[in-house]
Amino acid sequence: MADARQYFTLPSPYRMKRGGELLDARIAYETWGTLNAARDNAVLIMTGLSPSAHAASNAIDDSPGWWEDIVGAGKAIDTRRWFVICMNSLGSCKGSSGPASINPATGEPWRLDFPDLALEDVGHAGYELARGLGIERLAALVGCSMGGMAALGCLAQHAGFARAHVSVCTAPRAQPFAIAIRSLQREAIRLDPNWNEGRYDDAHYPEAGMNIARKLGVITYRSALEWSGRFGRIRLDPGQREDDPFGAEFEIESYLNAHARRFTRAFDPNCYLYLSRASDWFDLAEYGGAPDPATSVRNALARMKLERALVIGVETDILFPLEQQQQLAEDLRTTGTDTTFVGLDSPQGHDAFLVDTGRFGAAIGQFMDAS
Amino acid sequence: MADARQYFTLPSPYRMKRGGELLDARIAYETWGTLNAARDNAVLIMTGLSPSAHAASNAIDDSPGWWEDIVGAGKAIDTRRWFVICMNSLGSCKGSSGPASINPATGEPWRLDFPDLALEDVGHAGYELARGLGIERLAALVGCSMGGMAALGCLAQHAGFARAHVSVCTAPRAQPFAIAIRSLQREAIRLDPNWNEGRYDDAHYPEAGMNIARKLGVITYRSALEWSGRFGRIRLDPGQREDDPFGAEFEIESYLNAHARRFTRAFDPNCYLYLSRASDWFDLAEYGGAPDPATSVRNALARMKLERALVIGVETDILFPLEQQQQLAEDLRTTGTDTTFVGLDSPQGHDAFLVDTGRFGAAIGQFMDAS
Missing domain, CATH: 3.40.50.1820 (Alpha/Beta hydrolase fold, catalytic domain)
Structure with a gap:
């Protein structure tokens, strides 16, 4: 293509x-x-x-x-x-x-x-x-x-x-609710040690921070109403679960994981910070x-x-x-x-x-x- | 006392x-x-x-x-x-x-x-x-x-x-919205390298993860309506701002910071994880x-x-x-x-x-x- x-x-x-x-x-x-x-x-x-x-x-x-x-x-x-x-x-x-x-x-x-x-x-x-x-x-x-x-x-x-x-x-x-959400997304990226004041590379990438920022984004981009109808309290099949005592267990968690996976490496963290802050400022x-x-x-x-x-x-x-x-x-x-x-x-x-x-x-x- | x-x-x-x-x-x-x-x-x-x-x-x-x-x-x-x-x-x-x-x-x-x-x-x-x-x-x-x-x-x-x-x-x-929020709070703690599968101490404490978890909590515990009336787009005085290009600039950010500061060391992260997950399960x-x-x-x-x-x-x-x-x-x-x-x-x-x-x-x- x-x-x-x-x-x-x-x-x-x-x-x-x-x-x-x-x-x-x-x-x-x-x-x-x-x-x-x-x-x-x-x-x-x-x-x-x-x-x-x-x-x-x-x-x-x-x-x-x-x-x-x-x-x-x-x-x-x-x-x-x-x-x-x-x-x-x-x-x-x-x-x-x-x-x-x-x-x-x-x-x-x-x-x-x-x-x-x-x-x-x-x-x-x-x-x-x-x-x-x-x-x-x-x-x-x-x-x-x-x-x-x-x-x-x-x-x-x-x-x-x-x-x-x-x-x-x-x-x-x-409004302040939107500012609060974006500020927290930026903070998640900035608190990731791999962010390193913006000096990351592919091998040292703020994956964890981007993951949280994206999930928080998805949570606020969608709605509770939609999710209640779509996911309810449906659980993942045991075979789909991670081997981690606090890993994803509900479908809603797996949905967030999939969204985050697609995004974290596809968007530059510093660009994210700049555009997010600009949105608060406007x-x-x-x-x-x-x-x-x-x-x-x-x-x-x-x-x-x-x-x-x-x-x-x-x-x-x-x-x-x-x-x-x-x-x-x-x-x-x-x-x-x-x-x-x-x-x-x-x-x-x-x-x-x-x-x-x-x-x-x-x-x-x-x-x-x-x- | x-x-x-x-x-x-x-x-x-x-x-x-x-x-x-x-x-x-x-x-x-x-x-x-x-x-x-x-x-x-x-x-x-x-x-x-x-x-x-x-x-x-x-x-x-x-x-x-x-x-x-x-x-x-x-x-x-x-x-x-x-x-x-x-x-x-x-x-x-x-x-x-x-x-x-x-x-x-x-x-x-x-x-x-x-x-x-x-x-x-x-x-x-x-x-x-x-x-x-x-x-x-x-x-x-x-x-x-x-x-x-x-x-x-x-x-x-x-x-x-x-x-x-x-x-x-x-x-x-x-409902799935509440599960999503709590799952993300837990993930923020778990992604903090200092959490270390629950084996932290005072010197190596998942402060960043707890900070994000708490702020996300406060965002969902309060309401956009209250914040619009209370904080609007009020800015911090220059003297109150952090010396950081992405530091707090709006009052709502400073409010979240204050809440997080009071909480992160006052509540045990593992206990938080257990009670949070129990809330999803119930x-x-x-x-x-x-x-x-x-x-x-x-x-x-x-x-x-x-x-x-x-x-x-x-x-x-x-x-x-x-x-x-x-x-x-x-x-x-x-x-x-x-x-x-x-x-x-x-x-x-x-x-x-x-x-x-x-x-x-x-x-x-x-x-x-x-x-």
Whole structure:
């Protein structure tokens, strides 16, 4: 299977929000469909913390993408009509520059010398990428989870950059429960002696810390409701159990083990730390200039000059609770954006946007078709 | 301050549910009030995972107890009327026998050689303790959180042992979300190299693992709602921040740090592992003999021969969701027990029974006064 990634070199130096700069930094991205002559059919997707730019299969890489059911010909984001771009976040390890990529000044991986990363840097990189592809204005900017915050950060810096915005399972600012979870995930990695202040290698890798961080992620990405129906108190067969007095005994434990195994070596721990912290830091209220955050968020949204928006979330999401999406939709409406709010009762929690693609696809498709 | 603990030696050998036995094992307990001549005014309290037997101050130890606002003269559990006993769980490290106490066969701490612990063993120890104090039947058996499961385990083994039962923030069987959380807490301890298969000492102590386990506990013991109101996105003053690029920056992180600091050296890691796993294992449905768990739980409750019950919980509890208490109350009613159900909207999550003592005290006091 070939690699469908393309690479865009960001303007150099690329100045970071919190100080520091990157030289010749790049963004990995994939595209589907064709940019029309008017260059007004572009849809840019910003991802959650860990996905790559491979949102869907395409002619070069036919492996299924992380949003395979949503992006494609005849699908919710119909690639026969839209020129779809999905970018790997700045700071990630799936082709874009980040703590795991090479610092050109030293020839070594950046590790913790990578400058502080803000989601505004991720969002601004998306703006630069679109400009680099000759796109002045997006038909729609789509942001999922962390990518939803990056998208708001992008729009806060670049008023009018998108006609429409699709905000999926995200929030304009993290609440303390989400901060607590992410802080603990970071701490699990940092407490692993193999993390070694970011100087690990394949032979000395913070596997234990990543394992805990990922499991805690999965616990908060899904929902108690889903698990009660799916796993209940089902036990593993004796043959499946580990030979360890405290090893996995319930199916739910084995499910977490499988998730962790797939992730720990597939995502760079330092990149994880940077993107996780950036998620805590992001606060749209910084862009509104009012003393109280609620007014500031509304002010910031008003300045984005969005024509239309779809805000979508699920009732069982404990990381980005539905109340936050409901408030975001109300605020967008108040500030003159034609806004559709969809609150789903999917049982899968935060991850529903990756799993309950039938309902997400229906809502997103209806919105996109009306564009 | 003197130590108010008394000790009761369990019948020896004390046979454990899952095999193995203890010789000369003991239970630490404290008492308040006076057992009357009829010996029918005894109230036994079984605690959550970590508290000691010191539920309230008394003449010998005037330090505040963990349920100081609930237990005392003129309080919800009025020690002028009731002879109140609070026991430290078998398997804990607050005076009762457990993995941290000495194995008489070797003169060394039991550590992982302690037999498998079930909450039925904890509950049965409470029965033996009461019998040892000359009490045939309790006026009320009170169980909070893990102690609520131990209490159900006790009553499942000893029908008619209590006239009334107060079930606080607990469940007849853990759901997979709670199992997932506890499994991850145990894994954090076990992955700490200093845990060393249970052979740690003060100089080589699984501090990092206990730190993560405790923080994850606090996250699930409280609620997102409470934290949003209490901490929001408040930042620490620069002077309070650690000199670490990923150190605590938000107040919620500092709050978690403070909780972890108070706990990690105050509770024995092996005892934590045993009690945590026992909480996953407990399943009242084992005592009902029906093929489906729901019917089995009802059967088991019917056999307890309780006259009255109070079942109390809170809407924001994610570890023992209110639906479980509501179901427990319905089942008790169905099986002929005069049952009061109180569902509170306290914002403090599972910990509300330790914090929102005004409302818990009112409900418990009303129930106890009507006895």
